[in-house]
Amino acid sequence: MSFVVEGHADPAFRAVRDVFETSLAAxxxxxxxxxxxxxxxxxxxxxxxxxxxxxxxxxSKDTPCVTFSCTKAITATAALRVAEQHGIDLHDPVTDWWPEYGAAGKQSTTVADLLTHRAGVPAFDRPVTAAEAADPIHMAELLAAQTPVWEPGTAHGYHALTFGWLLAEFIRRHCGLTVGEYIRRELNADLRLGVARRAATTGHTTTAHPATATAAGGTDPGHPAPDGPAPARVTSPPAAERVWAEQAPPLDAATVARMAVAYRDPESLVMRASTTPFGSYNDPEVLAGGWPATGLVTTPRALAACYRDLVAGTLISPKLLREATSEQVRGTDAVLLLESAFGLGYMLASQNLVVPDSARPHVFGHPGAGGSLGLGDTDNQVAFGYIPNLRRDWLSGDRRAYNLVAAVYAAL
Incomplete structure (x- = not known):
């Protein structure tokens, strides 16, 4: 296997190349x-x-790869842009535009609650299939009918998958577009939610869900052309490399104990939130479904370019970006059980977004399961995108993105 690094790094940022080359070689x-x-x-x-x-x-230069939860920041950007385009106050009730969502005690929920993981619906009440997940209208209907786990707005807890379908309905009801369609039309054509499936023997494309062709395949603006580069295949390291490591960011013993119990319990909130719907991100049906919290398939270049445009003020106004990147919630996450912090859709530095001290006061963005990371920094005019296909976890000592960010900030 080849570990040749291609591309360029300005001489002042040679250390970033060194870190990347070392990570591949090791x-x-x-x-x-x-x-x-x-x-x-x-x-x-x-x-x-x-x-x-x-x-x-x-x-290759144009190889796309699934980014997992890096998707959330892009979907949030789309929702913020829609809100600004339509003059929507993020603190108004969701029921103003989605009356059905007021069922079962959710009538006080605001758009800001959706963006800050305060909606109280971090998991689906029942198992959901990948085929169902390809239909965003159906997913919205399921969420509208649910009873919240906590009173909306009173706590925050990571909506690992539901986050995307909640905001997808906001976008659909105001624009008539899927998240994938809106992102490709309004943000960046190389940010792809819903990768057209290729037949194994013919190379032809198919869709994941016949009832939702515009949300799950084909050649509409939400999806890549059939002859686009094949996505990278994600893989996991050996089991011995996936255990919690001593060199991981220090967590107090009580937090570690709570998390250990929760991750062993399939009925815990964190497991329900992160595994329903369930599917492999190498599965063409999952990739074609365009899951709007985790299914973005793109290149590091396109991911970083979105943050570049955010920082430059061309996607949403600087005023809204300042509000969106200001801390809205921080504290023990009701789902993850460790500290998390959010602006309006963007994650901020915390125990769940570990960055070097030099970057900590400035960055906003979102990590993705397995090590991917997208970040922006308006103070230093920095935009960063890193996407690997070997899934590692910071709790297992993964420092790939951290080391790259540290090299960037050392060079500024």
Missing amino acids: GDDLGGGVTVFVGGQAVVDLWGGVADRRTGRPW
Whole structure:
């Protein structure tokens, strides 16, 4: 397998290339890429390694990969842009535009509650299939009927998957578009939710759900062309490399104990929130479904470019961005059981977004399961995107994104 790194890094940012090359050579990465913009200019744009371990297919300049929860910040950006375009006050009730959502005690929920993980519906009440998840209208109906776990607005807890479908309904009801369609039309055509499926023998594309072709496949603006680059295949390291590590960010013993119990219990809120609907992100049906909290398939370049445009004030106004990146909630997360902090849709530095001290006061964005990360920084005019296909976790000592961000800030 090849671990050649291609692309460029300005001489001042040579350390970023060194970190990326070292990570690949050491086997911490299988394949991936990192892009950094400073002041609107691409100072780092690197890629390398293997996109598919089974075939040895190399990671190319335009290889896309699923970004997991990095998706949330992009979906949130779309929702914020829609709110600004339509003059919507984020603190008005959701029932103003979605009357059905007021059922079962949710009538006080605001759009800001949806964006800050305070809605109280972090998990579905019942198992949901990948086929169901391809229909965003159906997913919205399920959430509208649910009883909240806590009174909306009174606590925050990570809505790992439901976050996306809640905001998807906001976008659909105001624009008549799926999240994928809106993102590609309004934010960046290379940010793709809903990857058209390729038949194994013919190369033709199919859709994941016949009833929702515009949300799950084909060639509409929400989806890549059939001849687009094949996504990287995500993989996991050996089990021995997935255990919690001593070098992980320090958590107090009580927090560790609570989390350990919750992750062993399939009925715990964190497990229900993160596993329903369930599916492999190598499964064409899941990728075609365009899950709006976790299903973004894109390149590090496109991910960083979205933050570049946010920082530049071209996607939402600087005033709204300041509000959206200001701390709205911080504290023990009712789902994750550790400290998390959010602006309006963007995660802020916390125990769940670990960044170097030099970046901590400035950055906003979102990490993704397995190590991917998208960040913006208006003070330093930095935009950062890193996407690997070898899934690691910071609780297991993953420092790939952290080390890259540290190298960026050391070079500023």
